Amino acid sequence: MSDINQFIEEAAALVNKELDWLIPAEGQPPRKLRDAMRWSLFAGGKRFRPALMLAAGRAFGAADAKVMRTAAAVEMIHTYSLIHDDLPSMDDDDLRRGRETCHRKYGEATAILAGDALQALAFQTIAEDEQLASDTRIRMISGLGQAAACMVVGQQLDLLAEGQSVDEELVESIHQNKTGALIAFSAEAGAIIAGASDEATASIRQYGKRLGLLFQIVDDILDETEETVSLGKTAGKDAAAEKATFTRIYGIEESWRIARRIAEETTGSIEFLGTDGKILRSMIELVSVRRS
Amino acid sequence: MSDINQFIEEAAALVNKELDWLIPAEGQPPRKLRDAMRWSLFAGGKRFRPALMLAAGRAFGAADAKVMRTAAAVEMIHTYSLIHDDLPSMDDDDLRRGRETCHRKYGEATAILAGDALQALAFQTIAEDEQLASDTRIRMISGLGQAAACMVVGQQLDLLAEGQSVDEELVESIHQNKTGALIAFSAEAGAIIAGASDEATASIRQYGKRLGLLFQIVDDILDETEETVSLGKTAGKDAAAEKATFTRIYGIEESWRIARRIAEETTGSIEFLGTDGKILRSMIELVSVRRS
Numbered sequence: 001m002s003d004i005n006q007f008i009e010e011a012a013a014l015v016n017k018e019l020d021w022l023i024p025a026e027g028q029p030p031r032k033l034r035d036a037m038r039w040s041l042f043a044g045g046k047r048f049r050p051a052l053m054l055a056a057g058r059a060f061g062a063a064d065a066k067v068m069r070t071a072a073a074v075e076m077i078h079t080y081s082l083i084h085d086d087l088p089s090m091d092d093d094d095l096r097r098g099r100e101t102c103h104r105k106y107g108e109a110t111a112i113l114a115g116d117a118l119q120a121l122a123f124q125t126i127a128e129d130e131q132l133a134s135d136t137r138i139r140m141i142s143g144l145g146q147a148a149a150c151m152v153v154g155q156q157l158d159l160l161a162e163g164q165s166v167d168e169e170l171v172e173s174i175h176q177n178k179t180g181a182l183i184a185f186s187a188e189a190g191a192i193i194a195g196a197s198d199e200a201t202a203s204i205r206q207y208g209k210r211l212g213l214l215f216q217i218v219d220d221i222l223d224e225t226e227e228t229v230s231l232g233k234t235a236g237k238d239a240a241a242e243k244a245t246f247t248r249i250y251g252i253e254e255s256w257r258i259a260r261r262i263a264e265e266t267t268g269s270i271e272f273l274g275t276d277g278k279i280l281r282s283m284i285e286l287v288s289v290r291r292s
Numbered sequence: 293m294s295d296i297n298q299f300i301e302e303a304a305a306l307v308n309k310e311l312d313w314l315i316p317a318e319g320q321p322p323r324k325l326r327d328a329m330r331w332s333l334f335a336g337g338k339r340f341r342p343a344l345m346l347a348a349g350r351a352f353g354a355a356d357a358k359v360m361r362t363a364a365a366v367e368m369i370h371t372y373s374l375i376h377d378d379l380p381s382m383d384d385d386d387l388r389r390g391r392e393t394c395h396r397k398y399g400e401a402t403a404i405l406a407g408d409a410l411q412a413l414a415f416q417t418i419a420e421d422e423q424l425a426s427d428t429r430i431r432m433i434s435g436l437g438q439a440a441a442c443m444v445v446g447q448q449l450d451l452l453a454e455g456q457s458v459d460e461e462l463v464e465s466i467h468q469n470k471t472g473a474l475i476a477f478s479a480e481a482g483a484i485i486a487g488a489s490d491e492a493t494a495s496i497r498q499y500g501k502r503l504g505l506l507f508q509i510v511d512d513i514l515d516e517t518e519e520t521v522s523l524g525k526t527a528g529k530d531a532a533a534e535k536a537t538f539t540r541i542y543g544i545e546e547s548w549r550i551a552r553r554i555a556e557e558t559t560g561s562i563e564f565l566g567t568d569g570k571i572l573r574s575m576i577e578l579v580s581v582r583r584s
Contacts, residue, residue: 033448084408089400108381109451112404116376116411117444123415124437127430134426138419141433145416152409156325159401 056190154178348482446470
């Protein structure tokens with residue numbers, strides 16, 4: 001695992017540099033809005049999606065610099081969705097990535113606005129990325145817009161399902177929308193930027209979709225089996241709120257079995273890459289064995 | 293005024309058709325999210341920004357079809373910002389365009405999500421507009437992203453200024469960001485789509501900036517002088533909340549004087565258009581004499 005940990009650290013450093021440049025600590029007022037955006041952006045997130053995009057880009061030979069601006073945009077969308085999902089009227093969470101959520105720290109209005117600003121900036125950032133050809137930027141914005149809309153749909157389904165009886169199909173649909181779409185886009189985007197063939201891009205998208213599902217199943221298991229302190233967010237919260245989770249439908253043991261099966265299928269999606277797929281394969285392992 | 297009223301009706305019909313196609317009443321669940329988006333989108337808004345974009349486009353000879361997709365995207369951004377600005381933690385408003393605000397009708401969580409989805413769809417819509425060349429789409433997304441970020445900044449400044457002492461500069465900055473940026477973009481976008489020269493585009497942007505300022509001054513005056521029923525939103529609310537408004541600084545009479553001066557300057561920005569600027573000139577009048 002040491003290679004992959006090193007890669008994750010490298011990817012995080014690259015995307016952090018981009019984000020710090022895109023949303024600097026000093027600048028035009030209002031200071032409070034900027035602080036709130038940075039509070040959530042630089043809360044020590046793992047930068048899983050940017051790392052995935054970078055890994056997919058490298059697998060097909062893209063220069064890092066061509067990938068990182070879009071990777072930063074993806075992290076902005078991810079962070080905005082966390083800020084909004086944590087709001088009192090949504091999941092009402094006080095803790096995120098080990099510290100106060102944005103609205104606990106800056107108030108609800110500023111948290112909503114910080115999320116809104118991050119979403120706008122994400123699309124603007126890609127539109128103004130001179131490293132990419134116009135057509136590529138447009139594919140990125142179209143795909144990211146679609147993923148961002150899916151995330152909203154997933155969150156709405158998730159809220160509607162609370163306390164309701166849910167079936168396998170609904171849980172999968174919630175997860176595919178809420179987390180799967182952006183993870184799948186991240187993988188796909190790296191391949192597109194690298195100029196991979198349509199066939200290879202479709203395989204990478206399939207890999208991303210499966211990885212996203214795996215990510216979420218493990219998330220559901222961790223929510224029930226780990227402590228708040230190791231998770232960095234409130235543990236046991238989903239079960240308490242009767243959320244639509246894999247563990248609620250299958251139980252923990254069966255959920256692990258499903259996770260292992262999906263991990264194998266995910267590996268299958270990138271078999272064609274051979275040794276070029278080394279990091280992408282390691283990411284599957286990383287998602288499977290994580291503790292937070 | 294009959295020509296301009298007819299034009300406004302025509303523009304509204306064109307953009308409503310686009311919006312109805314882009315976010316149809318029937319489709320994938322969740323129904324509640326779709327209903328909430330349409331509730332606010334089709335609340336009888338005047339479609340001022342799409343009309344402005346269409347007018348600017350026609351002044352330089354753009355085909356309507358090339359303008360309307362971006363115009364719909366602008367209206368999505370405008371509507372999303374109204375939904376979020378009305379939220380309890382922001383301006384806490386119950387009434388908008390003569391009916392219940394989105395969160396009063398669908399709850400706070402769904403209102404936040406409906407706004408979020410509209411923002412994502414706005415950018416996706418432009419990215420996928422095959423009527424426009426890639427480079428034009430990118431200019432549109434960059435400009436719209438910038439305007440959307442400005443709107444958030446304006447709203448944050450507005451909230452921070454409540455009950456504080458404010459000066460002319462701050463009030464102008466709030467308004468330029470909160471409403472001016474999107475209005476200026478709307479005018480500019482029409483010219484860009486039509487392929488106007490850089491010089492002409494800059495003039496149209498200047499026209500849009502001034503028109504936006506005029507729009508806001510009149511808005512502030514109406515808030516103090518009109519009744520709730522004619523406004524379609526709660527009257528007198530800004531004064532009660534000690535908002536940063538022109539009327540609070542200058543009083544009503546002086547605000548009218550300033551409005552007239554800006555109207556003249558706005559007319560000056562499009563003098564170069566001659567008879568081609570007829571509708572753009574009428575829009576200045578329309579903004580000046582409106583009652584809601």
